[in-house]
Amino acid sequence: MSLILLILATGFLAQTAEVRNPRTSPEDVAAGRKIFRSHCAPCHGLQGEGGRGASLAQGVFFHGNSDADLLRNISEGIPGTYMPGIFFSENQVWQVIAFIRSLNQQAKETLIPGEPAEGEKLFHGKGGCGRCHRVNGSGGRLGPDLSSIGSSRSAAHLRDAIVNPNGEILLPYWLVSVKARKGSYSGFRLSEDTYTIQILDVKEQLRSFSKQSLQELKIERVSLMQSYKTVFNDRELEDLVAFLSSLRLKARTQ
């Protein structure tokens, strides 16, 4: 009896492990790219960088990493999310998966020559990055939390952000200066609506203002971060990028 169960269980495992994408040629990738552009990119971005939908470029899939998981999620959609299923044939879905995997491959191949351990030392030492950035619960709050930055940003993007901090500044890091009756404050724009604005000031205090009550309100899309172009040499920059790229979310499966 138990032997039969064991055989059944092994058979089942073998079966799920066997589901492999049968369509992985360059032609399949190209065909998948076309479908992706028109059907997936509106939410996931043209290069799978994410948008309304999750980033697919880094190879971390929250609803399952295997080919079988991707086939199911793309064909049937993901219940309880905005992800719909698509009505393409299984072969075409495999081509889409081939394209997504090619993005993941690119992400892997562009991984840097640097040493993550050396980069971690630079992060806390010479760079002083931890004064403003948190990693896994420690560090400052004046810049983005970097605990999983490697999952959402490519190495090239990280390199650029270190040498050119004003290149892209996300909305929560726009610099806000206000003159209120109680005094003047500057900090980061956490949120804003027609009537109010919420900031985290440079002393890490949460503040909310009624716009009407302010004598002055200035919002600038500049970064408080200096350029590290002259601080690090090329080797050090690669080490730091390698460390940041290693900060990843752990995938979870359903």
Place this chain on the structure above:
Amino acid sequence: MKSPAFVLWTLIAAPLLSGQVSHQRLLNAEQEPANWMTYSGSYRSWRYSPLDQLKPENVRRLGLKWVYQMKTTHIVETTPLVVDGVMYFSEPPSNAVALDVKTGSRFWEYRRKLPGKINVCCGQVNRGLAISGDRVYIGTVDAHLVSLDAKTGGVLWDVEVAEYRTGHSLTGAPLAVKDMIIAGISGGEYGIRGFLDAYDAATGKRRWRFWTIPGPGEPGNDTWEGDSWKTGGGPTWLTGSFDPLQNLIIWGTGNPSPDWNGDVRKGDNLYSDSAIALDADTGKLRWYFQFVPHDLHDWDATQVPVLVDEDWGGQRRKLVYWAHRNAFFYVLDRETGKFLLGKPFARQTWAERIDENGRPVRLPNAEPTAEGTLVWPGVQGGTNWYSPSYNPRTRLFYLSAWENVGLYRKGEAVYSPGNRYIGSVPQIDLPEDPGWGAVRALDPKTGEKVWDYKLHTKPWAGVLSTAGKLVFGGSDEGYIFALDAETGKELWKVNTGGNIRSSPITFLDGGKQVVAIAAGSAIFTFELRD
């Protein structure tokens, strides 16, 4: 023998007591301001109420009456109906609820079992119900039209309007006209061939279908290249209006498919992006007016047609006011569809002007390209489906306006049934330039702006105006607010804490004026605090 007076009284009171919503009651909806019986409040779609208990002097005392929380994670776009003390509304994806307007307590709900794989372009939404007789009607995202018992929510009939696997769905509120239910179709991003349908309210049998994309041999088919008419789009997903004196249903049609690549559909692409006027009994086309010939920007004409009789050039005329997604405000003659006025109400960079026949004189370099073209307005337009309002006391036209730019990209378009057929991936919100919005008042005689109530973000909520000279609106930031209809001055606001993507209504409960709007996934109601 009963006295004549008694008989007369019975005749007047009978429909009210029975709760039956006759065609007569719908024709005279504005004489029953205690109720809100159609999507836009009346057949002429003013989203206006003759109620004047709430006014600039007292509106700041508005307070919460009750809140009803829905059980949904989908975007709520519904406009509730109120009839004789009962509020009926849809809960997305395709459910319906009836409540006691006094307390918000539920009488019944209808929850539809849906197939697992529904493809709708922009969320599994529903904008509302129709009521006729003692029944309510709902369109579903699996493309059915369902008749429910207004007392129990029980299903009386359930008919398939179209095949949902090919990208058809019903998201708009149906419109009850005579003994028929008029229902529009969604699927302009899936290469459907659009239509508008009329169903027998009692049996669900289809009375007529008007194809918004003409077939071979029909006038207008030659505005489509080859077989492109078969997948030409032209959906009808927003509730239109009814002109009883002309027996005309006036409705808007959506974009041609594929949206952003017109190479496969050369020609004007009739009757996409058009106002269509159909004989209510036969569904035959009386007139049409196409706002955007050969559209390449997804600028649907799915806005509420506002029917007004007004002096025009020294003559009393039947008019349609239409604030179009392409950022122009139009006035059309309602008897002929003739173009009378076209004036921008928001920033636009695609047309030099609208010529004397109503055809846009296009500016160069506004077409989508592979690398992307920046054009005002953006993909969501200068306005979209959220309701405008016309107020006969101020004679102003109010709308939610967007000042925004879009990056229009052109890509490949290959049709496959049930999948997106759009021809590119436009960028709707540019991080550097997210745009802003306003509730805007226009003088409909000139299209000139009278005032602006500026919003930090672009509003997806419609507006309501009242005889108390108030305009109610909402924002994506979650605020519902009341403005002075003459000046746009803010008089009251409250943060509901959820995106508002619906249009407000007003009615009476126990003789007291109530304002209601869906915000987040709840229905909020407000009345004056004593």
